[in-house]
Amino acid sequence: MKIQTIADLERLSRDYSAKLYYPERIKVNIGMASCGIGAGAQASYKRAVENLSDDKNIEICRTGCIGFCEEEPLVEVLSKGKPRVMYRHITEDKIIEAIEDYKNQEFKKKLVLGQMKDPRSILEDELENPQAHIPAIDGIPYLEEIPFYRQQVKVALRNCGYIDPEQIEEYIARGGYFAFLRSLGEMSSREIIATIKESGLRGRGGGGFPTGIKWETCAKHRGERYIICNADEGDPGAYMDRSVLEGDPHSVLEGMLIAGYAIGSKEGFIYVRHEYPLAVKRLITAIKQAESYGLLGDNIGGSDFSFRIKISTGAGAFVCGESTALMASLEGKVGRPRAKYVHTVEKGFRNMPSNLNNVETYSNVPVILLKGSKWYAGMGTQRSKGTKVFSLVGKVNNTGLVEVPMGISLREIVYDIGGGIPKKKEFKAVQTGGPSGGCIPERYLDLGVDFDELTKVGSIMGSGGMIVMDQDTCMVDVARYFLDFLKEESCGQCNPCREGIKQMLDILTDICLGKGKDGDIELLEELGAMIQKFSLCGLGTSAPNPVLTTIVYFRDEYEAHIRDKKCPAGVCKALFYYEIDKEKCTGCQVCARKCPQEAITGEKKKIHVLDQSKCIKCGICYEACKFDAVVVK
Amino acid sequence: MRETTALCTKPVIELDFMELDRIIDDEYSRDKENLIMILQAIQNTYNYLPKPTLAYLSEKTGVPLSQIYGVATFYKTFSLEPRGKNIIYVCLGTACHVRGGGKIMDRLKEILRIDTGETTEDMRFTLEGVRCIGCCSLGPVIKINEDIHSRISGDMVENILSKYA
Ligand SMILES: Cc1cc2nc3c(=O)[nH]c(=O)nc-3n(C[C@H](O)[C@H](O)[C@H](O)COP(=O)(O)O)c2cc1C
C-alpha cells in the first residue's frame, strides 16, 4: 500500500494504535537496544520465545531503550484493561517469573520498577489516555513519578522504548509521518524554515548552530543539494544518537524528509559509525519500509517531491564527525577536515550545497512542525530552546539516558535524576562535552545546562555526554586520557594539533609516571593556548580544554603528582601503593582468594598482609573489599 | 594519527575473486564513493585486508592503490595483518575508563601476554581497544566478536575468555 494522504495515515494509525495500547493478548515488550542486549535482553527474549511461543495469550515483542539503563534488562508488560507494568533486571532466569507475575497480577516489589500512568507520546494529546480508567496498583510507584523520570520531557526520545523500531506502523500509530505529509501538502518551503527558525532549535551535535538559519542558507545556494545526517557519535561516553537510531529510526528519516522538502533536495545520506551495527540494521529496515509505503522514493504523496536516503558507514575515526571530514569520508576518501572559508552549506558533499545535522536535531523537527514553534520555544532557556538528551554515566547510581528541558541544573541531573554517587563515595567532577569539553567541579553544580552557561566555566554542553567522576578518579589521568584519545584521532594535517597534542601528552605522561617537573603546568597552559589558537579544525581548537579545565579546578592534584609524587586517587600506578588497614581488615579472605598474583596472605579471621613485591596494582582487592580495608597510600 | 604499517605480504591466502566481484560490482556497484564500505565487506570476508585484494580493488575501481592504502591505514577499523579467530574489543571510552576499563585491558594483556593491537601466537585472540561502543551505562564493557559483556571486573576476565575456543 502507498500512503498518499493524511487520511491514509490516519487509518493506519488507528489500527495500530489499538494494537499498541489495547492488546487483546498479554503484550511483553522487551527493551532491546544495544544496551539492553548488553545487559542480557537477547537471552531473555530467546527464553521467552522458546517457552511461550505456543501460548496463544502472550505476544513477545521488542522495543528500543526507555532510558533507565541501570535497571536493564527492562521488560514492560501490558494488556487491555490492565495496568502497564515495567519490570527491571529481567535477565533470562527471571523472564518467565515476570510474565507469570503479570498474569497473576501479583506485582512483586522485587521485580517491578513501576507502573505507567500515561503511555501516550507528546504528539498524542488528542488521544484519550489508554490507562485513564485503570485503577492504580497499590504500593507500586508510577514510572513517571520516580526520581529518574520525574523531570523528563520526551521529545527526541518520544518513541524509544514504546514502539518496535522495526515496524513503521507503530511509528505512524504514535503520530509519525503526519508532520511530513502535512507540511508537504500545506506548507511552503519558506514557511517550514520560518517555523524552525522561530522555534529556536539549535543543532544537537555540539556546536549549537541555529538549525533554521542553516537550512535557509543552504536553500539559497544553487545546484544539487544534499541532506546529511551526522550519526557518527564519536564522543566517548555518549550514546543519545545510538538510542534514537535503534529505538526510533523513522523519527530521523522524517526529520530528513522535512529538511529535504524545505531545502529542495532529492537525496539524503546518513553517516553512521560502524561501531553501531544494530543502528545500521534498523536504519536499513526503516528505509525499506518507508519506501514500500511510498514515504521515500519518487513523487511522494502524489506531489512532485522525490527523496531517497542512503546509508554510509564510518570506519572508526573521531574526526569524521567534523562536517568537512565527514563529507570527504562520504565520498570514500580519507576523512581530513578542510579550512572552512567556504561553508558546507555552499560547497560540501560532492562540492555541492549540503545541509548537515545531527540525529537528535532531525528527530526534534517533526514535533516542532506539529506542535508549533511557540510550544517548542516555551521550553528551555532564553537562548537554548527545547529539551536535550544526556547520557548520564560513570560514577552515578542511575545511569541512563535523560531528556530534560534545557536550563536544568547539573545538580538536579546528577543528584535528583542520577541519584548521586554510588558506594557513598565523594563527587569530584562531571565531564561534559567529550574531548572538546571540560571537567566541572562541585562548586559549579548549580549552573543551568544549556549551550551558553557551561562555556562560562571552560566546558561546553556538547552533544550530551555527562560522565560523573568520584574520589577514585584521578583528574590528571583523565586529562592524559583525553589527550591520548586526541593524539590517536588527530588527522595529522596541521602542526599545532599533530605536534602540540603529542607534546602535551608527553608532559602529562611524565607527570603520571612521577617524572613531573616544576614548570610543567605552565608549559601545558602555554602549549594549550597555542593549539587552541592555531589549529585547523574544531578537533584541535578544543583539544586542550580537558587539560586546561582540570588545571584550573584541580591544580592541587597536579601538584601532588609533580611535587609529592603521589596520586591521591590511586590511579597512576607509579605513584601509589595499596595497603591493608589493620584496623578494618576482618580476615574474610575475599581479597586473598581474588588476587591474581597471590600477593595477599592471611588466615581466616586474622589480619591479612599484602606483599608489595608481588603486587601489580590491578585493583581487584580494592574493588572486592567490603570493609574498605584495602587503602590507597 | 596512526603509525603506518607496511603492506602485509606474509601469509599466502586463497582469494575468492567471485566473492570480490560480488562485493565490488553487485553490492557496491563499483562506485568509488563506496570505497570504505567495500573495504569493510572485504575485511568481513577475510578478517583483515589481504594486500592482493587492495590491488584488485584498485584495478576495478580505478582508485590508485596509494589512495586505497591511505584509506585503509587512516581508519582504525581496518587491519592489514591477519587477526585472531576471536577479536576482543576493550572499551576505553570515558565512561568505561572512569569505571576501570584500563584495568580490564591490563588484565587481558597479562593473561594473553600480548599488547593492544596484537594477536596471540595460536591465533585465538586479537586484543583491541575501542573508544566507546555506546553501552556506557553498563561499563566497563568489552565486546568479543559480536557479544557484549557488561559490568565486568578484573576477576571475571579469565572466565569470560574460556568461553571462546
Ligand atoms: C572533531 C569533531 C567531532 C565531531 N563529532 C560529531 C559527532 O560525532 N556527531 C555530531 O552530530 N556532530 C559532531 N561534530 C559537530 C559537527 O561538525 C557538526 O557541527 C554537526 O554535525 C552539525 O549538526 P547540528 O547543527 O545538527 O548539530 C563534531 C565536530 C568536531 C569538530
Ligand code: FES
Ligand atoms: S564508554 Fe564504554 S561503552 Fe561508552
